[in-house]
Amino acid sequence: MAERTATLEGTITALAEQKKYPALRDILVTMNPADVAALFDEIDEHLLPLLFRLLPKDMAAETFVEMEPDPQELLIRGFSDSELKEVVDELYVDDAVDLVEEMPANVVRRILKQADPETRRLINNILQYPDDCAGSLMTTEFVDLLPTMTVADAVKRIKRTGTDKETINICYVIDDGRHLLGTVSIRTLILSEDDEPVAEIMQENVISVGTLTDQEDATALFSKYDLTVLPVVDNENRLVGIITVDDALDVLETETTEDIEIMGGMTPTDKPYLKTSVWETFKARFPWLLLLMISATFTGQIITSFENALAVAAVLTAYIPMLMDTGGNSGSQASVTVIRGISLGDIEFSDYFKVLWKEIRVAVICGVALAAANFVKLMLVDRLLFHNPEVTVTVAAVICLTMVCTILCAKVVGCTLPMLAERLGFDPAVMSSPFITTIVDALSLLIYFRFAVSILRL
Amino acid sequence: MAERTATLEGTITALAEQKKYPALRDILVTMNPADVAALFDEIDEHLLPLLFRLLPKDMAAETFVEMEPDPQELLIRGFSDSELKEVVDELYVDDAVDLVEEMPANVVRRILKQADPETRRLINNILQYPDDCAGSLMTTEFVDLLPTMTVADAVKRIKRTGTDKETINICYVIDDGRHLLGTVSIRTLILSEDDEPVAEIMQENVISVGTLTDQEDATALFSKYDLTVLPVVDNENRLVGIITVDDALDVLETETTEDIEIMGGMTPTDKPYLKTSVWETFKARFPWLLLLMISATFTGQIITSFENALAVAAVLTAYIPMLMDTGGNSGSQASVTVIRGISLGDIEFSDYFKVLWKEIRVAVICGVALAAANFVKLMLVDRLLFHNPEVTVTVAAVICLTMVCTILCAKVVGCTLPMLAERLGFDPAVMSSPFITTIVDALSLLIYFRFAVSILRL
Numbered sequence: 066m067a068e069r070t071a072t073l074e075g076t077i078t079a080l081a082e083q084k085k086y087p088a089l090r091d092i093l094v095t096m097n098p099a100d101v102a103a104l105f106d107e108i109d110e111h112l113l114p115l116l117f118r119l120l121p122k123d124m125a126a127e128t129f130v131e132m133e134p135d136p137q138e139l140l141i142r143g144f145s146d147s148e149l150k151e152v153v154d155e156l157y158v159d160d161a162v163d164l165v166e167e168m169p170a171n172v173v174r175r176i177l178k179q180a181d182p183e184t185r186r187l188i189n190n191i192l193q194y195p196d197d198c199a200g201s202l203m204t205t206e207f208v209d210l211l212p213t214m215t216v217a218d219a220v221k222r223i224k225r226t227g228t229d230k231e232t233i234n235i236c237y238v239i240d241d242g243r244h245l246l247g248t249v250s251i252r253t254l255i256l257s258e259d260d261e262p263v264a265e266i267m268q269e270n271v272i273s274v275g276t277l278t279d280q281e282d283a284t285a286l287f288s289k290y291d292l293t294v295l296p297v298v299d300n301e302n303r304l305v306g307i308i309t310v311d312d313a314l315d316v317l318e319t320e321t322t323e324d325i326e327i328m329g330g331m332t333p334t335d336k337p338y339l340k341t342s343v344w345e346t347f348k349a350r351f352p353w354l355l356l357l358m359i360s361a362t363f364t365g366q367i368i369t370s371f372e373n374a375l376a377v378a379a380v381l382t383a384y385i386p387m388l389m390d391t392g393g394n395s396g397s398q399a400s401v402t403v404i405r406g407i408s409l410g411d412i413e414f415s416d417y418f419k420v421l422w423k424e425i426r427v428a429v430i431c432g433v434a435l436a437a438a439n440f441v442k443l444m445l446v447d448r449l450l451f452h453n454p455e456v457t458v459t460v461a462a463v464i465c466l467t468m469v470c471t472i473l474c475a476k477v478v479g480c481t482l483p484m485l486a487e488r489l490g491f492d493p494a495v496m497s498s499p500f501i502t503t504i505v506d507a508l509s510l511l512i513y514f515r516f517a518v519s520i521l522r523l
Numbered sequence: 524m525a526e527r528t529a530t531l532e533g534t535i536t537a538l539a540e541q542k543k544y545p546a547l548r549d550i551l552v553t554m555n556p557a558d559v560a561a562l563f564d565e566i567d568e569h570l571l572p573l574l575f576r577l578l579p580k581d582m583a584a585e586t587f588v589e590m591e592p593d594p595q596e597l598l599i600r601g602f603s604d605s606e607l608k609e610v611v612d613e614l615y616v617d618d619a620v621d622l623v624e625e626m627p628a629n630v631v632r633r634i635l636k637q638a639d640p641e642t643r644r645l646i647n648n649i650l651q652y653p654d655d656c657a658g659s660l661m662t663t664e665f666v667d668l669l670p671t672m673t674v675a676d677a678v679k680r681i682k683r684t685g686t687d688k689e690t691i692n693i694c695y696v697i698d699d700g701r702h703l704l705g706t707v708s709i710r711t712l713i714l715s716e717d718d719e720p721v722a723e724i725m726q727e728n729v730i731s732v733g734t735l736t737d738q739e740d741a742t743a744l745f746s747k748y749d750l751t752v753l754p755v756v757d758n759e760n761r762l763v764g765i766i767t768v769d770d771a772l773d774v775l776e777t778e779t780t781e782d783i784e785i786m787g788g789m790t791p792t793d794k795p796y797l798k799t800s801v802w803e804t805f806k807a808r809f810p811w812l813l814l815l816m817i818s819a820t821f822t823g824q825i826i827t828s829f830e831n832a833l834a835v836a837a838v839l840t841a842y843i844p845m846l847m848d849t850g851g852n853s854g855s856q857a858s859v860t861v862i863r864g865i866s867l868g869d870i871e872f873s874d875y876f877k878v879l880w881k882e883i884r885v886a887v888i889c890g891v892a893l894a895a896a897n898f899v900k901l902m903l904v905d906r907l908l909f910h911n912p913e914v915t916v917t918v919a920a921v922i923c924l925t926m927v928c929t930i931l932c933a934k935v936v937g938c939t940l941p942m943l944a945e946r947l948g949f950d951p952a953v954m955s956s957p958f959i960t961t962i963v964d965a966l967s968l969l970i971y972f973r974f975a976v977s978i979l980r981l
Contacts, residue, residue, distance in 0.1 A: 095728055096728070097728060097730060097748055099747055099748050099749070220713065223713055224713060224714060227710060227713065227714055228714060232710075233709075233710045233713065234692045234709070234710075234751075251691075251692070251709050251710075251713070252685060252690075252691050252692075252709075255678065255681055255682060255685060255691065255709070256682060256685055256686060270553055270554070270555060272555060287769075287772060288769070288772040288773060288776055289557055290555055290557050291557070291769035291772075292769075293692075293751055293768060293769075310751060310768050310772075311745075311746070311749035311750075311751075314745060314746040314768075314772070314775075315746060317772075317775070318746055318867070321779050322863055322867065325783065325786075325859060325863050326859065326860070326863070328783075328786075328859070329855050329856050329858075329859030329860065329956070330852050330855060330856055330859075331856050331859070331860070337864070337867070337869040338860055338861070338863075338864040338869055338870055338878075339864075339869060339870065339874060339877060339878075339881075343881060343884045343885055343888070344888075346881070346885045347885050347888045347889060350853075350856050350885065350889060351888075351889055351892060351893075353852070353856075354849060354852055354853060354856075354889060354893055355892075355893060355896060357848060357849065357852050358845060358848070358849045358893060358896070358897065359900075361844055361845040361848040361849065362845055362900070364844035364845065364848070365841040365842055365843075365844055365845050366841070368840055368841040368843070368844065369838075369841040369911075372837055372840070372841070375837070375840065376834070376837060379830055379833070379834060380827075382826055382830070382833060382840055383823040383824070383826045383827040383830070384823055385823075385826070385843065385844075386819055386822035386823055386826065386843070386847065386964055386968070387816060387819040387820055387822065387823050389844065389847070390815060390816070390819040390822070390960065390961060390964065391812060391815065391816045391819065393960070394788050394811070394812055394815050394957050394960075395808075395812060397787050397788060397956065397957065398787055398788055398789050398808050398811075398812075400787075401783060401784065401786070401787025401788075401789070402784070402787065402789070402796055403796070405780055405783050405784070405796075406795070406796040406797075409776070409780065409795070411795040411796055411797060412796055412797065416797060419797060420796075420797075423797075423801055423804070426801045427801055427804045427805050427808065430801070430802075430805045430809075431805060431808060431809055431812060434809060434813075435809075435812055435813060435816060438813060438816070439816065442817075442820070453827075472812075498787070498855065498956050499852050499855065502848065502851070502852075502960075503848060506844055506848065510844070
C-alpha cells in the first residue's frame with residue numbers, strides 16, 4: 066500500500082509540474098477519499114491547493130475530513146471565503162466540530178463565519194461537551210420519525226431529508242417532546258407494508274447513552290450489542306444526537322493505543338510515530354524514565370544495606386538479575402491481564418477477591434515449578450558443570466525459596482495495583498510493567514536478603 | 524451493569540423456581556439478546572433449557588449466537604431435532620460457522636444434519652478457509668443486483684430477498700459471471716428516481732479483500748475507509764461474501780487482546796480472564812517465565828565473571844538494579860511504540876532507518892539528561908548526604924557513562940527486534956518488554972563492567 070502511494074506521489078507531482086490537470090483529475094477521482102487524503106498529507110505543500118481544487122465538490126469535503134490538521138490548516142488559509150463555505154457546507158456536523166477543535170482561533174473564527182447559522186448553532190452545541198464524552202463524539206444529523214407516521218410517510222420523509230443525514234440505516238422515533246421512543250431500521254421500513262404505522266414496527270428497547278457518558282464506555286457498547294449507530298440522549302431521555310460506528314472505531318483505536326503507550330511507560334501522544342518529532346517523543350518518555358530511575362535507587366539502597374552480607378556470600382550477587390527479572394515478568398503478566406480485562410469490561414472491582422485468589426493459586430504453581438527447575442539447574446549446571454563450590458544446597462534453597470515468594474508477591478502486587486488504580490479513578494494502565502517491575506525488584510531483594518541472612522546465618 | 528445482572532440473575536432464578544413463566548417471559552423479552560446471553564452464561568445449568576424455550580423464536584437465535592460455547596453445547600444436547608432445526612434456520616451463515624467451529628464433532632454432525640442443504644453447502648464452503656483469513660469471517664448472505672436493473676427492480680428484489688440477508692444497507696452489483704462491479708447503498712436507492720438504472724448510480728471504486736487476506740489486514744480497512752461492510756472476492760474478483768463491521772470489531776478486540784497478552788509475556792487465550800481456569804492461566808504463563816528465567820541466567824554469568832572486580836569495588840553492585848531497570852524501561856518504550864505502529868500500519872519495514880535514526884536521537888537526549896540527573900543525585904545524595912566515601916567522581920562517571928550507552932543500546936534493540944520479527948514473519952509483539960528487558964539487562968551489565976574495568980582499572 067505504502068509503496069503504491071509512494072510511486073503515486075511521484076506520478077502526481079510530475080503531472081502537476083507538467084500542468085497536466087485533466088490527467089491528474091482523472092487519477093484523483095478513481096481514488097478513495099481516504100487514500101487521496103493520505104497522498105495530500107505527504108505531497109509537497111505548494112501543490113496542495115492546486116490538487117485540492119481539482120477534486121469534485123463532494124469528494125473534496127470527504128478528502129478534507131480525512132486529512133491531518135497541518136495540511137488542513139494550510140488549505141483553509143489559502144481558501145477564499147466562498148471556497149471555505151463550500152467545504153464547510155459539505156461537512157457533517159461532527160466532522161466540522163473535529164475541525165474546529167484542531168484549528169487555531171483565527172481559523173476557527175473564519176470557519177464559523179462561513180457556516181450557516183443553523184450549523185453554527187449545532188457546532189457550538191457539541192463543542193460545549195467535555196472532550197472525552199459521548200456528546201463531543203456525536204452528530205446531530207439523524208432521521209427522526211413520529212410514531213403516528215405510516216411506513217409510506219416515513220419513506221417520504223427520508224427521501225425529503227435523507228441527503229443531509231449521516232446515516233439513514235437506523236431512523237429514530239420520537240414524541241412531540243423529542244423523547245426517544247424507539248428505532249426503525251431502513252430494512253424494516255422497506256420490508257413492511259406501506260400503510261403500517263411506525264409505532265407498530267419500531268424496536269422499543271433502545272440501547273442509548275447520555276451526553277456525558279465517557280466515550281470509552283459508549284464505544285464499548287458497539288461491540289457488546291453489535292451496533293452500527295448509537296443514540297445519545299440528555300438526562301430527560303430526549304434524543305440529541307447519534308454516534309456512528311466509524312467514529313466509535315476511531316475512538317477504540319486511539320484509546321487502545323493510549324493504553325498500550327501508558328503500559329509501556331510513556332505519556333500518550335495522538336500523532337502517528339513517524340509524524341512525532343524527536344523532541345515530542347523525548348518529552349513523552351523522559352519523565353517516566355526519570356521517575357522510574359529514582360524509584361529504582363531504592364532497590365540500590367537495599368543492596369547497599371546488605372553489602373556486608375554480600376561480601377561474605379558473593380555468589381548471591383550473580384542470582385540477583387534472574388530473581389528480579391522473574392519477579393518483574395510474573396508481575397507484568399498479572400497486571401497486563403488485569404488491565405486488559407478492566408478495559409474490556411470483563412473485570413470489575415467487585416471481582417477483586419476472585420482475581421486475587423486465582424492469581425495466588427497460579428503464583429504458587431508457577432513459583433514451585435520454576436523453583437524446581439531452577440534447583441535442578443543450580444545443582445547440575447552451576448555446581449557440577451561449572452564446578453562452582455559456592456553453590457551449596459543451602460544457597461540453592463535460599464534462591465528457590467526467594468523465587469516462590471517473589472512470584473507470589475509479584476502476582477499479588479500485579480493484580481492489586483491496577484484494580485486499586487481503577488477504583489481510585491486513575492487509569493489502571495499506569496500500574497503496568499514498568500511500575501510493577503520497580504516495586505517487585507525491591508520486594509524480591511528484601512525477600513532474598515531476608516532468607517539469606519536467616520538461612521545462611523550471615 | 525454487572526450489579527444489575529447479578530440482582531436480575533437472582534430474580535430470574537427465583538421466578539423460575541416458582542414456575543412463574545409468564546412473568547419470566549415478560550422480563551426476558553424486554554432485554555437485549557446480548558444481555559440475555561450474558562445472563563444465561565451465569566445462570567444455573569438446570570434452568571437454562573427452560574429459560575431458553577421461553578424466548579420468542581427470533582430472539583432465541585440472536586441470544587444463542589451471543590452465548591459462550593459451553594452453555595451453547597449444553598443447550599444443543601438438550602434440544603430435540605426440530606428445536607435444533609429452528610435455531611439453525613434462524614442463524615446467519617457466519618454465526619453457524621462459528622458455532623460449528625466451537626462444537627465437538629458429534630454435535631457438529633447433528634447441527635449439519637438439521638441445516639437445509641443450501642445452508643450446509645455454504646457452511647462447508649466457509650469452513651474450508653483458514654481460521655484467520657477474511658474467508659472464514661465472511662457471510663454469504665448479501666443482496667446482489669444486476670447493473671441493468673432499475674431502482675424499482677432493485678427495491679423489489681430487496682423486498683423479496685432482504686429478510687434473510689445479514690445487511691441490506693449496502694447492495695452489491697455483479698455481472699453474469701458474479702464479478703463485483705460496484706455497490707449501491709440503500710440510501711442511494713431510496714433517494715434515486717424509480718426508473719434510474721443501477722449501473723448509473725452505483726459506486727465503482729469498491730474496496731474489497733481476497734478470501735485469503737489476513738483477517739487483521741481486512742479489519743484494518745474498516746477504520747481506514749470508514750466502512751460498515753466489506754466485500755470478499757476470489758482471485759478472479761468474483762463476489763463470494765461480505766464481512767460486517769460487528770464481526771470486524773470482534774476481530775479487532777481479540778487481536779488487540781492477543782497482542783497485549785503476548786507483549787506481557789504470555790500465550791494468548793481466547794477466553795475472558797475470569798472464565799479461564801487456574802491451570803489454563805498457568806499453561807499460558809509458565810513457558811514464558813521459564814524461557815525468560817533461563818535467559819536471565821546469562822546475566823548472572825556476566826556478574827559471576829566480574830566477581831573479582833565487584834569484590835574490589837563493592838559499591839558498583841548497588842547501582843546494578845537502577846541501570847538494568849532504566850535500560851529495560853528505555854527499550855520497552857521503543858519496542859511498545861514500534862509494535863503498536865506496526866499493528867496500526869503506521870510503520871513498515873521500509874521505514875527502518877527512519878525509525879532507527881529517530882530512536883538514536885531520542886536515546887542520546889534521554890541518556891544525557893538522565894545521566895546528568897543521576898550524576899547530581901550521586902554527588903549530592905549518595906556522597907554528601909549519606910556520606911558514602913566509595914561514591915567518587917570516577918565511580919559516578921562509570922555509572923553515568925553506562926547509563927548513556929545502555930539507553931542507546933536499549934532503544935536500538937527495542938526498535939530493531941520488533942521490525943526484524945515482522946520482516947521474518949513472526950508476530951512483532953513477541954519482541955516486547957520481557958524479551959527486550961532480558962537482552963538489555965545483559966548488555967547493560969557488559970557495558971557497566973567494561974567501563975568499570977577500564978576507568979577504575981580493576
